Amino acid sequence: MDILEVKALNKVYAGKVATQALTDIHLTIRKGEFVGIMGPSGSGKTTLLNMVSTIDRPSSGEVKIGGANPYSMKKRELAHFRRRQLGFVFQDFNLLDTLTVAENIVLPLTLDRRPLKQIDSLLEQTASKLNITGILNKRVYEISGGQRQRTAIARAIIGSPVLLLADEPTGALDSNSSRAVMESLVDINEKDGTTLMLVTHDPMAASYCNRIVFIKDGKLAAEIHRGDNRQAFFQKIIDTLSFWGGNTSELSSIRV
Amino acid sequence: MSFPQFAFNNVRRNARAYIAYLLSSAFMVMIFFTYAVFIYHPRIAESEMGNMTRTGMSIATVIVYVFAFFFVLYSISVFLKSRNREFGILTILGAESRQINLLILLENMLIGTVAIVTGIAGGLLLSKLFLLISTKVIDMEELPFYWPVKAILLTTGAFVLLFLFISIFTLLFIRKSQVLELLKGSSKPKKEPRANVFTAMLGILLLTIGYLALHAKKLDEIGLLIAAVSGIAGTYFFYSQLSVWLTRRLQRSRHIAWKGANLLWTSEMSYKLKDNARMLFLVTVVVALACMSTGFVLAYEKQIRDVYRDDPFAVKYSSYRDSDPQLVQKEINYIKERFEQAGLAYSFIDLKMMSTSGYSNTIMLISQTDYNHVASALHIELIDSLAPSEAVLVQTDTAVQKYPAADTMELQVEESVRQLSYTYRENDIATLTYSGPLLVIPDSLFAQYAEDYDGHIEYNNVFVIPETGKLPTKDDPETRLAIELTNWIRDGQHEGYLQARAENYYTNKQSFSLFSFIGVFIAMIFSVSSASFLYFKLHTELAADATMYRSLSKIGLGSREMNISATIQIAMLFYIPILVASLQSLVVLGPVMEVMNSTEAVYRPVLAASAIYLAVQTVYFLIVRARYIKKVNQTMV
Ligand SMILES: Nc1ncnc2c1ncn2[C@@H]1O[C@H](COP(=O)(O)OP(=O)(O)OP(=O)(O)O)[C@@H](O)[C@H]1O
Ligand SMILES: [Mg+2]
Numbered sequence: 001m002d003i004l005e006v007k008a009l010n011k012v013y014a015g016k017v018a019t020q021a022l023t024d025i026h027l028t029i030r031k032g033e034f035v036g037i038m039g040p041s042g043s044g045k046t047t048l049l050n051m052v053s054t055i056d057r058p059s060s061g062e063v064k065i066g067g068a069n070p071y072s073m074k075k076r077e078l079a080h081f082r083r084r085q086l087g088f089v090f091q092d093f094n095l096l097d098t099l100t101v102a103e104n105i106v107l108p109l110t111l112d113r114r115p116l117k118q119i120d121s122l123l124e125q126t127a128s129k130l131n132i133t134g135i136l137n138k139r140v141y142e143i144s145g146g147q148r149q150r151t152a153i154a155r156a157i158i159g160s161p162v163l164l165l166a167d168e169p170t171g172a173l174d175s176n177s178s179r180a181v182m183e184s185l186v187d188i189n190e191k192d193g194t195t196l197m198l199v200t201h202d203p204m205a206a207s208y209c210n211r212i213v214f215i216k217d218g219k220l221a222a223e224i225h226r227g228d229n230r231q232a233f234f235q236k237i238i239d240t241l242s243f244w245g246g247n248t249s250e251l252s253s254i255r256v
Numbered sequence: 257m258s259f260p261q262f263a264f265n266n267v268r269r270n271a272r273a274y275i276a277y278l279l280s281s282a283f284m285v286m287i288f289f290t291y292a293v294f295i296y297h298p299r300i301a302e303s304e305m306g307n308m309t310r311t312g313m314s315i316a317t318v319i320v321y322v323f324a325f326f327f328v329l330y331s332i333s334v335f336l337k338s339r340n341r342e343f344g345i346l347t348i349l350g351a352e353s354r355q356i357n358l359l360i361l362l363e364n365m366l367i368g369t370v371a372i373v374t375g376i377a378g379g380l381l382l383s384k385l386f387l388l389i390s391t392k393v394i395d396m397e398e399l400p401f402y403w404p405v406k407a408i409l410l411t412t413g414a415f416v417l418l419f420l421f422i423s424i425f426t427l428l429f430i431r432k433s434q435v436l437e438l439l440k441g442s443s444k445p446k447k448e449p450r451a452n453v454f455t456a457m458l459g460i461l462l463l464t465i466g467y468l469a470l471h472a473k474k475l476d477e478i479g480l481l482i483a484a485v486s487g488i489a490g491t492y493f494f495y496s497q498l499s500v501w502l503t504r505r506l507q508r509s510r511h512i513a514w515k516g517a518n519l520l521w522t523s524e525m526s527y528k529l530k531d532n533a534r535m536l537f538l539v540t541v542v543v544a545l546a547c548m549s550t551g552f553v554l555a556y557e558k559q560i561r562d563v564y565r566d567d568p569f570a571v572k573y574s575s576y577r578d579s580d581p582q583l584v585q586k587e588i589n590y591i592k593e594r595f596e597q598a599g600l601a602y603s604f605i606d607l608k609m610m611s612t613s614g615y616s617n618t619i620m621l622i623s624q625t626d627y628n629h630v631a632s633a634l635h636i637e638l639i640d641s642l643a644p645s646e647a648v649l650v651q652t653d654t655a656v657q658k659y660p661a662a663d664t665m666e667l668q669v670e671e672s673v674r675q676l677s678y679t680y681r682e683n684d685i686a687t688l689t690y691s692g693p694l695l696v697i698p699d700s701l702f703a704q705y706a707e708d709y710d711g712h713i714e715y716n717n718v719f720v721i722p723e724t725g726k727l728p729t730k731d732d733p734e735t736r737l738a739i740e741l742t743n744w745i746r747d748g749q750h751e752g753y754l755q756a757r758a759e760n761y762y763t764n765k766q767s768f769s770l771f772s773f774i775g776v777f778i779a780m781i782f783s784v785s786s787a788s789f790l791y792f793k794l795h796t797e798l799a800a801d802a803t804m805y806r807s808l809s810k811i812g813l814g815s816r817e818m819n820i821s822a823t824i825q826i827a828m829l830f831y832i833p834i835l836v837a838s839l840q841s842l843v844v845l846g847p848v849m850e851v852m853n854s855t856e857a858v859y860r861p862v863l864a865a866s867a868i869y870l871a872v873q874t875v876y877f878l879i880v881r882a883r884y885i886k887k888v889n890q891t892m893v
Binding site (some may be wrong): 053054055056075076078079080081082083084086087088090094096097098099103106107108110111113116119155156 | 510511514515516517518519520523524526527804807808809810811812813814815816817893
């Protein structure tokens with residue numbers, strides 16, 4: 001079953017100099033896939049993710065998530081749709097300082113007015129999945145970057161979304177934290193069968209995906225699939241990046 | 257780029273933050289100055305007012321100043337907080353703390369000077385404008401405009417001190433914080449205040465002292481001062497403790513907190529607890545003051561009005577006991593003549609009354625015939641017939657002591673005692689006596705008393721004119737005649753004394769109008785300044801709140817939930833103070849009015865004042881809320 005269908009998507013940012021950020025993008029993600037989006041800086045990755053995550057409107061083309069077109073929805077419906085069908089993880093976490101870790105995680109459920117019992121059991125499950133049970137009662141400013149990102153992931157998946165979207169989730173983390181975060185994501189993908197779409201610069205993070213789509217200048221440039229061997233996949237990513245003009249200096253910090 | 261250049265550019269680029277700070281400071285200077293202009297107005301200084309009023313106005317001055325202090329302190333802390341990152345980066349780049357201190361000090365003094373100058377200029381305009389409007393609205397002689405040297409000096413002195421103090425205060429504050437904290441800016445929450453038994457008890461104790469100071473003995477200026485100080489301090493503890501306690505409870509009860517948007521606003525509230533408690537406290541104090549002054553004005557004006565309304569007799573003329581009846585008749589004729597010349601239709605009744613003592617307090621006796629004369633002129637129900645030992649007891653409906661509908665009494669006039677059975681009525685004819693009830697007795701009995709004790713007889717003459725149902729104004733024929741007759745009776749020797757209700761009303765109203773003017777003025781500036789304080793607070797928090805709501809909207813927070821969360825928070829800030837302030841006004845105004853010799857029940861004017869305030873605050877609330885929500889909505893995806 002196709003979770004995400006993107007057809008003939010175009011995005012133009014109007015302005016003094018109009019920017020064609022995306023040109024004729026076609027992309028289909030099937031249920032249970034873990035797809036990475038890579039490309040040089042300014043190539044349109046974040047723009048694509050924003051279209052998919054209903055944060056921004058496409059100039060033309062079609063986006064369907066789970067068969068539904070979010071852009072034909074009313075504002076209120078759209079909010080409910082985001083809450084129930086989508087999960088988001090951001091580079092800068094977007095957690096609320098005013099809440100504890102636990103409260104941050106359950107926020108989408110309370111907005112949905114779920115019963116307390118259900119919230120509690122979901123919280124327990126999710127927290128143990130991400131290994132953050134010990135910090136549930138701490139405040140956001142008291143925990144590390146990696147813990148923050150896992151908290152954000154917990155918040156994104158607690159509502160069992162059909163599609164989990166992540167924009168550079170490891171962008172602000174060191175390699176150890178990155179690895180822990182990526183492993184959590186793989187876990188969610190494999191054990192819960194959640195579909196994931198991940199934007200990243202980091203070849204190490206990308207090597208956890210099943211499939212990687214490369215974008216350059218707003219156009220689809222290449223697509224590679226992971227075999228059984230992650231080492232080989234990683235090499236393939238690096239080759240593709242250097243071929244399509246990815247920033248080579250990024251490769252100096254290779255870590256697997 | 258040199259450091260001063262940097263400082264200059266800084267001001268230019270941060271214009272928005274600086275202008276908000278400058279405007280709010282200048283606004284406070286303007287309010288304070290305008291207030292001082294009226295307090296030191298020569299007309300008010302030479303007016304005869306009681307110590308209580310004087311103390312009340314001094315307390316109001318101090319409160320305006322304290323309010324201004326906190327307002328400026330709050331705006332500067334917001335202003336500096338928005339620049340914490342900048343200071344942190346400067347420090348990391350190696351700016352000496354001396355340089356940063358100098359920067360802040362210079363900026364503050366510059367902004368302070370500009371604020372004082374523009375504030376005073378604005379205040380001059382505002383006070384002129386206010387004078388113009390209020391003399392039109394209140395029926396008052398115009399207060400002349402004067403050159404307010406004293407007010408300018410006071411305002412300048414007070415605010416120079418304030419800005420100096422605040423600059424030093426903020427320097428100390430900045431020095432204490434670490435670079436890291438500065439860099440993190442406002443992301444770290446303030447230390448949470450704790451609910452603490454000792455402080456809670458202290459708060460209760462202070463409020464009790466305030467209450468006792470008002471109610472214990474006869475209230476004097478010192479009592480009022482004690483009540484003001486302890487009441488205000490108690491209110492502060494009340495808010496800080498109660499809000500901590502309440503939000504803790506709310507947060508702990510997950511059944512409530514973990515539902516819908518509740519999690520959002522409860523956590524926001526606890527995050528901003530300290531700020532909010534202070535804000536609520538300040539707004540409450542000024543709203544209470546506004547309510548009290550409005551309530552005071554309303555109560556007093558109502559009393560003056562009621563005295564007029566309850567008196568059905570346009571003019572009362574009573575001759576002295578030893579006057580020559582012929583001369584008395586001449587004076588009565590003169591009054592009648594004046595009535596005719598003024599073109600006022602009137603009915604004239606002369607009647608006899610007798611003073612006595614009977615029942616529990618002094619009673620005035622009147623014959624059934626005389627009573628019926630008055631009653632028919634006033635269109636009040638007549639007394640049909642009275643058996644020899646029957647009587648009717650009449651009181652005004654405002655009398656405190658009530659009587660049963662029918663009873664018996666012992667009527668004593670000197671040594672004669674007589675049993676009477678009476679029925680009871682309430683109407684305005686009883687205003688014929690100055691105090692105590694009126695007893696209507698059969699004509700034969702009155703005649704007998706009049707023969708036996710002719711020394712007790714009072715000769716009254718009343719003039720009744722058709723009721724217009726309106727209150728007298730300066731140019732009414734009734735008022736003009738009343739003033740003329742009062743002046744006539746006061747000049748030289750006369751055979752009796754005269755009372756004209758319109759003159760009484762008009763004189764009272766004139767002498768009180770100055771105070772209504774100040775009362776209304778205090779209420780208005782406080783209403784405006786408390787609303788602008790809240791607006792300023794929300795305005796400064798808007799940027800941070802909008803970012804938060806934006807990121808939440810990405811994970812599925814709808815506008816509806818945002819709306820609920822924001823509305824609850826804003827509404828609490830606007831409406832809780834009114835509630836508490838109304839309560840405080842009720843408690844305070846009662847004893848104060850008693851000292852002012854007013855019998856007026858205080859809850860009605862206070863409720864009226866609170867209702868007016870509620871209406872005004874609701875307008876502000878709707879405007880502020882709409883703007884806030886619109887701004888936030890724009891940022892939501
Ligand atoms: N709000 C905007 N208004 C105008 N142009 C924009 C806007 N957002 C992005 N762009 C332009 O669209 C293009 C794609 O930007 P996008 O943010 O999608 O790149 P990206 O692939 O995410 O880059 P990076 O890896 O640096 O995050 C860029 O040329 C950018 O300048
Ligand atoms: Mg990007």
